[in-house]
Amino acid sequence: MVNVDLKNPAVQKILLASLVVASLLGVFFFTHFLPFGYPAQRDRIVALKADYEKKSTDLARARATVADLPRFEAEYEQLHQRWELAAELLPADRQSAALLRKITLAAQQTGVQFVSFRPAAPKGEQYYTELPLQISVNGGYHQVGSFLAELANLRRIVTVANVKLKQNVGNTTGYQTTSAEFTASAYSLNTTPVPAPGADAKNPKKEAANARKS
The missing domain is CATH 3.30.70.60 (Ribosomal protein S6/Translation elongation factor EF1B)
Structure with a gap:
């Protein structure tokens, strides 16, 4: 077993130099490798999670739409028939x-x-x-x-x-x-809907603005 004399100035210098080197290596690691390692990986994971959730939502909506398509078609057909009956009550x-x-x-x-x-x-x-x-x-x-x-x-x-x-x-x-x-x-x-009353009324402010532009 080697006895190390900590009171020896030479030994103290070696230990001090070792501590300085270790500190510098730690600083270099945390300022160079870690910022480009863990945060980048974390951001990538977050982006992948968000994209996965979006795709899952889109897939669920698409499946629901496909599943409800027969119901939508039936409702449209009923609405179309009701409109044709109403049009007979109000013919042209x-x-x-x-x-x-x-x-x-x-x-x-x-x-x-x-x-x-x-x-x-x-x-x-x-x-x-x-x-x-x-x-x-x-x-x-x-x-x-x-x-x-x-x-x-x-x-x-x-x-x-x-x-x-x-x-x-x-x-x-x-x-x-x-x-x-x-x-x-x-x-x-009416084959062509008549504009509601006041729809064609003149707007003084709009006319004044158009006059200034011209």
Whole structure:
């Protein structure tokens, strides 16, 4: 066993030099190798984890979409059928003549007679147009009631408003008749939606800004 005299100045110098070298090596390792080793590896792991989680989320969404595709297609088909039925209730303007024929046929079937039949001014809305008709008929009380019921039961939407009934008296035949005046409104689907009120209103601030630009 070698005895080391720690009091020997030469030994002390060697030990001191060894400590300095060890310290320098430690500093060099922590400032050169470690920054380019552990942090870089850590960042790579974090990036891989984030990419893995993103891919997992995308895969789950894709699987859910594929699994729900039949349901989405069925819902779309139901919605399309409902839209076609609704479009039949609000046909285009070119079908208005057919509606007038149906109203005339309803009058003939119920036994009422037209006294007057006058179209009023159309009332345009954004997606549909109201087509009011001022109608006056004459017939038996039950005949008039049946005629109004026929209008309400038409496949196409027809609303009846402002009904005025008047019992006719003094009939020489002894058969009492009823006169009815009302507004029957049909509705047609606009092929091109009408801009909502105020959509085309001028904006003073915007016009002033455009004037400055020009």
